[in-house]
Amino acid sequence: MQSNSILLSLLIWLPIIGGAIVSLVGGDSASRARWLALAVAILVFIVSIPLFTGYDASTPQMQFEEFHVWIGAINANYHLGADGISIALILLTTFTTVLVILGAWDSVHDRVNQYLAAFLVLEGLMIGVFCALDALLFYVFFEGMLIPMFIIIGVWGGPRRVYATLKFFLYTFFGSIFMLVGLIWLYFHANSWELSKLAELKISASAQAWLFFAFLLGFAIKVPMWPVHTWLPDAHVEAPTGGSVILAAIMLKIGGYGFLRFSLPIVPDACHEYAWLIIALSLIAVIYVGFVALVQDDMKKLIAYSSVSHMGFVTLGTFIVFALMRGGGSRHAAYLGASGAMVQMISHGFVSGAMFSCVGVLYDRMHSRMIRDYGGVVNTMPWFAALWVLFSMANCGLPGTSGFVGEFMVIVASFQMNPWVAAGAAFTLIIGAAYTLWLVKRVIFGEVANEHVAELKDINAREALVLGAFAAGVLILGVWPAPLTHLMDASIRHIVDQVAIVKI
Amino acid sequence: MTFNIHDLVLLLPEDFLLGATCAILLIDLFLKPAQRSVTHWLSLAALLGTMALILADTDPQVTAFSGAYIHDKIAAVLKVFILGISAIVFVFARGYLRDRDLFIGEYYLLCLFSILGMLLLVSAGNLVMVYLGLELFALSTYGLVAINRDSGIASEAAMKYFVLGALASGLLLYGMSMIYGAAHTLDLAGIHAAAPTVEHPNLLTFGLVFLVVGIAFKFGAAPFHMWLPDVYEGSPTAVTIFIGSAPKIAAFGMAYRLLESGLGSLSPHWSLMLGALAALSLGIGNIVAIAQTNIKRMLAYSTISHVGFLLLGLANGTPSGYAAAMFYAISYSIMATAAFGVILLLARAGFEAEQIADFKGLNQRNPWYALIMLLAMASLAGIPPLFGFFAKLLVLKAAIDAGMLWLAMVAIVFAIIGCYYYLYVIKVMYFDQPEHETALALPQDKPLRWLLSLNGVALVVLGLLWGPLIGWCYRAFGLPS
Numbered sequence: 001m002q003s004n005s006i007l008l009s010l011l012i013w014l015p016i017i018g019g020a021i022v023s024l025v026g027g028d029s030a031s032r033a034r035w036l037a038l039a040v041a042i043l044v045f046i047v048s049i050p051l052f053t054g055y056d057a058s059t060p061q062m063q064f065e066e067f068h069v070w071i072g073a074i075n076a077n078y079h080l081g082a083d084g085i086s087i088a089l090i091l092l093t094t095f096t097t098v099l100v101i102l103g104a105w106d107s108v109h110d111r112v113n114q115y116l117a118a119f120l121v122l123e124g125l126m127i128g129v130f131c132a133l134d135a136l137l138f139y140v141f142f143e144g145m146l147i148p149m150f151i152i153i154g155v156w157g158g159p160r161r162v163y164a165t166l167k168f169f170l171y172t173f174f175g176s177i178f179m180l181v182g183l184i185w186l187y188f189h190a191n192s193w194e195l196s197k198l199a200e201l202k203i204s205a206s207a208q209a210w211l212f213f214a215f216l217l218g219f220a221i222k223v224p225m226w227p228v229h230t231w232l233p234d235a236h237v238e239a240p241t242g243g244s245v246i247l248a249a250i251m252l253k254i255g256g257y258g259f260l261r262f263s264l265p266i267v268p269d270a271c272h273e274y275a276w277l278i279i280a281l282s283l284i285a286v287i288y289v290g291f292v293a294l295v296q297d298d299m300k301k302l303i304a305y306s307s308v309s310h311m312g313f314v315t316l317g318t319f320i321v322f323a324l325m326r327g328g329g330s331r332h333a334a335y336l337g338a339s340g341a342m343v344q345m346i347s348h349g350f351v352s353g354a355m356f357s358c359v360g361v362l363y364d365r366m367h368s369r370m371i372r373d374y375g376g377v378v379n380t381m382p383w384f385a386a387l388w389v390l391f392s393m394a395n396c397g398l399p400g401t402s403g404f405v406g407e408f409m410v411i412v413a414s415f416q417m418n419p420w421v422a423a424g425a426a427f428t429l430i431i432g433a434a435y436t437l438w439l440v441k442r443v444i445f446g447e448v449a450n451e452h453v454a455e456l457k458d459i460n461a462r463e464a465l466v467l468g469a470f471a472a473g474v475l476i477l478g479v480w481p482a483p484l485t486h487l488m489d490a491s492i493r494h495i496v497d498q499v500a501i502v503k504i
Numbered sequence: 505m506t507f508n509i510h511d512l513v514l515l516l517p518e519d520f521l522l523g524a525t526c527a528i529l530l531i532d533l534f535l536k537p538a539q540r541s542v543t544h545w546l547s548l549a550a551l552l553g554t555m556a557l558i559l560a561d562t563d564p565q566v567t568a569f570s571g572a573y574i575h576d577k578i579a580a581v582l583k584v585f586i587l588g589i590s591a592i593v594f595v596f597a598r599g600y601l602r603d604r605d606l607f608i609g610e611y612y613l614l615c616l617f618s619i620l621g622m623l624l625l626v627s628a629g630n631l632v633m634v635y636l637g638l639e640l641f642a643l644s645t646y647g648l649v650a651i652n653r654d655s656g657i658a659s660e661a662a663m664k665y666f667v668l669g670a671l672a673s674g675l676l677l678y679g680m681s682m683i684y685g686a687a688h689t690l691d692l693a694g695i696h697a698a699a700p701t702v703e704h705p706n707l708l709t710f711g712l713v714f715l716v717v718g719i720a721f722k723f724g725a726a727p728f729h730m731w732l733p734d735v736y737e738g739s740p741t742a743v744t745i746f747i748g749s750a751p752k753i754a755a756f757g758m759a760y761r762l763l764e765s766g767l768g769s770l771s772p773h774w775s776l777m778l779g780a781l782a783a784l785s786l787g788i789g790n791i792v793a794i795a796q797t798n799i800k801r802m803l804a805y806s807t808i809s810h811v812g813f814l815l816l817g818l819a820n821g822t823p824s825g826y827a828a829a830m831f832y833a834i835s836y837s838i839m840a841t842a843a844f845g846v847i848l849l850l851a852r853a854g855f856e857a858e859q860i861a862d863f864k865g866l867n868q869r870n871p872w873y874a875l876i877m878l879l880a881m882a883s884l885a886g887i888p889p890l891f892g893f894f895a896k897l898l899v900l901k902a903a904i905d906a907g908m909l910w911l912a913m914v915a916i917v918f919a920i921i922g923c924y925y926y927l928y929v930i931k932v933m934y935f936d937q938p939e940h941e942t943a944l945a946l947p948q949d950k951p952l953r954w955l956l957s958l959n960g961v962a963l964v965v966l967g968l969l970w971g972p973l974i975g976w977c978y979r980a981f982g983l984p985s
Contacts, residue, residue, distance in 0.1 A: 027871070071894075071971045073978045074901070114871070136897075140888035147882055150927070154935045155867075162935055169927060173887075174920050181909075181916060184901045 005064040007050060008080040011090065012128045015044050015097070019120030026113030034105060037116035041098045044123065048094040051087045057487050060084075060494030062133060070137070076193050079133040084488035085260060085342060085495075086130045089253055092349045093130070095473070096249045097123040099466045100242040103357055106462070107241060107364045108156060115156055119242060122148040129254055135183045135193040135262075142218075142258075143176055145251065149243065156240040164231075164238035171221055171231040179218030179262075182211045186266070199265035205273075205504050212270035215263045216278075222255030225278075225315055226285040229308045236304035237369070241360025244300065248307050249353035253345045256314040260338075260495055264318070268499045275322040278315055283424045285312030290431035294438070299362075299369050302439055303355045306395060309428060310348050316425060317341030317410040323417045325500045333416035334499075338492045339485055340409025346484060347394070347402035347477055354391045354470035358384070361463050362443075365456055371442050375449025380456040385444045387459075387467045392440045394474045396433040402477035511568035514575075517557040517583070518623055524550035525616040532609030540607050547612040548594055551619070555587040571691050572630035577980040581830070582626045582757045586750045589837045590619050592955060593749060596845045597742035599949040603852060604652070606740060611651055615746055618644035622750060626757030629765070631680045631690040634758060638676070638722070641754065642669050645747055649739045661738025668731040672721030679714025682707055683767075692766040699769040712770055715762055716777045723755045723811045725781045726788040736804035741851060741858070744800055745844035748807060749837040752814070756833040759818055760826060771821035778819035783914050785812030790922035799860045802925060803843060806884060809922055810836050816915055817899040820906040823981040828898035831977045835895040838966070842880040842959040846873055849956060860929060865938025874933045876960030883963045885926035886919055890967040898974065 018040030026033025055063060062081030070078040082090065100119055108115050125148070128141035146169055153165035187193055190201045203211065221228045232252075236244050263271055271278075286309050293305035317340045324334040361384060362377070363369055378385035394401035397408075407429070415422035448454050459467065477484060512519060528550065532543045558564075558580055566575035594612070601607040621641030628634040646669065650662035684690055686708040687698040702708050717728065724732035736744050763774050789809030796802035814836070817829030850857035850866075850873075857863070867874040883892035896919065903912040966973065978984070 023871075069971075071974060073971065073974045073983070074898070111868070114867075140893070143888045143893070147878075147887060150930070151934055154931060162931055165935075166924070166927060166931070170920065170923060173923055177916050177920060180897070181900065181904065181912060184897070184904050185909075187901070188905050 004066045006066060007047070007064050008082060008127075008131045009066055010047055011044060011094070012080075012124045012131075014047065014124070015040060015120040015127075016124035018044075019117040019124070022120060023113050023117035026116070030109070030112040033113035033116055034101070037101050037120060038098070040120055041094075041101045041123070045094040045098050048091055051082060052091060052487070055082075055084065055087055055487065057084060057490055060490045064131075065133075070134070074136075074187070074193075075191060076136045077134050078137060079194065080131045081133045082131045083494075084491035085257065088342065088346055088484060088488055089130045089250070089257060090127050092253070092346055093123060093126050093250050095469075096245065096349065096353055099353070099357070099469055100245050102462060103245070103360060103466045104240075104242045107360060110156065115152070115240075115242075118148040118152050119246065122152075122246060126250055126254070130257065133195050135186070135195060135198060137193070138195075139176070139180055139183060142254065143173070145254075146172060149247070149251070152243040153235060153239045157238040157243070159238075160234070161238040164234040167231045168235040171228070174217075175221035175228070176218040178214045182214030185211065195261065195265070199498065201266070202503055203267065205269060208267040208270035208504070209273065212263060212267045212274060215258070215267070219255040219258040219263065220281075222258065223252060223311050223315060224255065224308060225281050225312070226289055226308065227281075229285070229289065232308060233301045233304040236307075236356075237298060237300045241356060241363065244356040244360075245353045248303070248356055249349040252307060252311055253349060256311065256318065256341065256345050259315065259318050260342075264321075264495055265498045268322075269502060269504050271319065271499070272322040272326050275319045278319040279323070279421060282312040282316035282319070283421065285309055286316070286425055286428045287431065290428055290435065294431070294435045297371050299359045299371055299439065299443070300356070302371075302435060303352065303359065306432065306435065307348070307352050309432065310344065310352070310395075313344045313407055313410050313425065313428070314341045314348075316414065316421075317344065317406075320410075320414050320417050320421070321496055321499055324413065325496065327417070330416055331496070333413045334496050335489075335493055336409050337413030338496050339488065340406050340413060342406075342488050342492060343402075343409060343477075343481060343484060344406025347406050347474070350470055350473040350477065351391055351394045351401075351403055354387075354467060354474065355395060357466055357470065358388050358391060361459060361467070366452055371439065373450070374443040374453060376444075376446045376453055377456065378444045379448050380453060381458045383464065384459045384467075387471055388444055389440060390471055391474065392436045394478070395436045397429050400475075400478050402474045402481070404478060405481045507569065511573075514566045514568040515573060517554045518620065518627075520557055521550060521554045521616065521620050521623065524553065525613065525620065528609070528616065529613055532613070535609070537607075540609065543609045543612050544594065544598055547616060548591055550616065551587045551591040551594070554623075555584055555591075558583050558587070567629065571693055572633045573624075573627050574629040575627050578760065578830070579627045579757065581976055581980045582753050583623050585834045585837065586619060586622050586626070586753050589750045589753070589841055590615065590746070592841055592845075592959065593746050595951050595955050596745060596841070596848050599952055600740070600742045600848045600851055604740065606652055606742070608651075611648070611742070614644045614648045614651070618648065618746075619750070622754035622757075625754050626761070628758070628761050629692050631684065631692065631695075631766075634762060635673070635677060635680065638758065639673065641751070642673065645751070648743045648746065649735055651743060652740050655738075655740075657738045658740065661735045665731050665735045668721070672718050672728070675714050675721070676718030679711045679718060682711030682714065686711065692761060695766045696768055699767060708767075709770065709773055712767055712774060713777070715767070716774055716781075719755070719759045719762065720781050722758065723752070723815070724808055725811045725815060726784040726808055729785065729788065729808045732808060733801050733804040736807070737798055737801045737858075741800065741844060741848050741856065745841060745848065748803065748844060749841045752807075752811070752837055752840075753833045756814065756818075756830055760830075763818070764821070764826065768821075775819045775821050778815045779908065779911055782812045782815035782819060783911065785809060785815065786915055786918040790918045790925075793922065793925045796925070797860055798858055799847060799863070799929070800858055802860065802929075803840070806922070806925070807840070809918065810884070812918070813896060813899050813915060816903055816908075816911060819911070820902050820908065822902065822906055823983050824978075825899075825902040825906060827974075827977045827981045827983060828895075828902040830980070831974055832895040832899055834973070834977070835891050835966075838959070839880055839883045839892055839963065842876060842956070842963060843884065845952070845956045845959060846877045846880065849873060849952060860932055863929060863933050864936040866933040868938050872957070876956060877933060878930050879960050879963045881926040881929050883967070885923045887923075888967070889964070891963045891970065894967065894970050894974070
């Protein structure tokens with residue numbers, strides 16, 4: 001039925017098989033494992049580029065499709081395909097994985113081959129999540145990610161890693177298994193796992209409500225939304241740097257992606273019904289969690305809470321679409337809100353990944369994440385300080401950086417819905433600036449706080465490469481977001497148009 | 505019912521196994537202890553030969569002895585897996601038995617008789633046949649548990665198993681007598697035909713209650729699970745792996761024959777009972793397993809919880825539910841074999857590797873076997889893309905199709921709780937430091953290591969490509985695949 005492209009399969013299986021090879025042959029020699037893993041990651045990144053260049057952005061059709069019957073007995077298919085949204089996230093994944101493997105070069109010494117293999121396997125599974133068009137296949141990738149992440153946090157994490165990783169696992173598993181029940185219910189009625197078929201299915205209002213909450217549990221925990229966000233600070237604090245980067249930059253996005261791919265097209269009426277709930281939770285995340293971030297004394301925890309707050313924008317932008325489309329608001333504003341949510345996801349991927357990498361750089365030198373152990377880093381690490389300040393500015397949403405674009409779009413769109421919502425969302429610009437700048441002040445500026453800081457050496461070429469790549473992403477997206485928005489535009493319009501259709 | 509001697513030809517696989525077992529019994533008498541491997545290989549050959557005979561018949565539809573013996577597609581699938589998994593168990597158990605002076609012919613003979621009992625059980629078309637198959641299976645396993653007669657704990661376990669097993673058999677027999685009283689026939693097909701119009705329907709229902717209790721006992725479903733943890737813990741691991749794997753498949757066959765082939769028209773009654781048993785088993789199994797420090801005991805409670813899932817599939821009373829339950833029984837046996845296989849591998853002379861703490865830091869000593877144990881645990885926990893997830897998925901799907909949404913929810917909540925103790929084993933293997941730094945001196949048992957590796961890899965491969973297997977299960981129940 002489709003012309004099969006093997007590009008997406010290649011992107012999924014290349015890192016998984018590469019990871020297996022790295023873990024097998026890298027056991028004796030750490031440097032062999034590093035070079036091999038880096039080669040695989042770069043190769044995967046190169047393979048992912050044709051997605052961008054070969055994509056026809058004028059149509060919301062799924063492209064690069066691949067279709068095989070998987071389990072005939074229950075109509076499950078191995079069906080892959082990508083639209084603009086998927087491609088943006090896949091590129092973010094392949095890009096970030098290269099940087100994570102580079103970032104771990106000198107900071108991980110224990111069982112290096114297994115560490116790198118876990119990241120490569122994770123990469124393949126995450127790409128699978130972003131391009132699965134079969135609900136069961138999606139679920140398999142969605143859950144399969146948990147095992148490598150569980151191992152990454154548990155083996156290479158900090159002192160309370162066991163608690164953190166079990167909490168991470170059980171929380172996300174709890175959420176997603178209810179989503180599975182929802183999917184099975186849908187399969188029972190549609191007799192298909194195809195996402196496009198599920199989106200066409202007529203579902204009664206009460207059933208939609210149940211499905212909505214089943215999906216909400218799965219995706220809200222992943223995003224994470226307030227009040228189910230508490231696993232995230234623990235996981236981030238205990239995870240090794242690479243784990244934090246992947247967690248913040250990509251895994252959280254899977255929650256937002258799930259809302260766009262599942263909740264919106266499949267249960268639009270329930271989404272409309274309960275949009276107020278999501279908007280309220282998002283605003284709480286944006287404002288309240290922002291305040292929580294203010295009082296943290298652990299850098300990683302602060303950035304983790306800041307992630308929750310920023311992801312609030314994503315859910316806000318996604319769900320104001322309903323108020324706008326069905327409440328007689330402008331369709332253009334709805335597009336803007338949804339695009340803003342997507343731009344925010346990509347931007348947050350760069351910014352949070354970069355911030356966690358920065359903390360990793362400091363942690364490698366000082367073995368502390370506590371803000372009070374630092375001060376005056378700019379005196380000993382000027383280059384590092386410059387980059388850190390850039391990322392901090394992006395985190396506060398300064399114009400010219402990627403952080404501004406998405407937040408601005410969401411705020412403008414929400415103003416069309418209700419000025420008060422916009423005011424609440426805009427409040428984050430203040431609170432975000434407060435906790436970020438205060439962090440910068442305490443860590444980077446001021447007098448050299450102690451002799452350990454005085455002995456710090458500035459970043460080496462490898463670290464400069466990692467942080468520089470993130471910085472390039474932040475700046476390019478900040479001044480010229482057009483390629484990204486163009487890439488996703490047709491796909492987002494398609495999803496938003498689907499929202500307008502009542503399907504009870 | 506007349507005994508037609510020519511019907512024996514129709515039981516060719518069972519005849520072959522019986523003949524081979526008797527021959528091995530005789531040959532073993534003349535072997536010196538050093539030549540015991542001959543028994544081992546002959547037993548394996550007997551199992552594989554029987555399997556080949558079953559597979560040779562591609563469209564099995566045999567009815568023999570006036571319907572007392574039925575060999576249909578369902579029986580064929582169940583028998584193939586009972587034999588195949590038992591063969592794997594033989595390979596896994598060999599080194600363990602040799603290290604403990606248990607490498608004796610009795611182990612193989614008792615296992616073979618027990619397997620013969622299972623084969624007859626899944627082919628039973630008549631209440632007497634059910635009972636005979638069950639007792640042949642059960643009596644052999646009582647002996648197996650006590651095979652290390654110098655071990656106090658094993659003798660205690662065998663005694664418990666025997667007393668409770670006898671009680672269960674008694675209950676089952678009592679139920680059968682009541683059903684006979686109501687339906688006036690022992691033939692399952694006859695009971696099925698007579699059930700809707702019997703004179704005393706209450707008598708039939710009353711008999712059903714006893715049957716269900718007997719079945720629950722054999723499965724080890726809560727609240728009839730008391731024997732199971734003690735038997736798992738007390739038996740030598742080579743026996744535990746045998747009891748913990750193939751008999752679950754046979755128990756499924758027995759439940760299917762009695763409940764569906766015999767009392768299908770009472771499904772509203774037994775469906776409720778099985779639902780309650782399932783919910784209890786899921787609860788007790790998963791919660792009590794968390795508190796265990798002995799891995800065999802933990803796996804015993806995990807078995808109870810898996811039985812809960814299996815019963816959930818059976819409780820639907822629909823072909824897709826049976827197919828899901830059958831798939832679950834088969835997949836559970838494969839996963840349990842892998843898990844116990846790793847325990848057997850790590851056990852050495854004078855060291856049992858029975859405590860969860862014995863697995864500390866396994867990843868640093870033997871990454872490959874740690875990975876297999878990880879796969880087994882994650883698969884038992886039901887995490888995709890591993891095999892165990894799809895078994896759970898099918899059962900849940902069948903339950904939701906049948907409108908048992910609440911029971912499915914209960915199952916899911918307990919599956920999440922159950923995740924914890926499987927993850928705990930992974931945690932111990934991967935996150936904890938080993939107590940001794942040196943790599944484990946693995947036994948020079950190449951077949952065990954290769955087959956265990958294959959078993960571990962199968963958990964992933966069957967997770968990705970489980971289509972043929974589920975297709976086989978679906979076709980056995982006449983469903984499209």
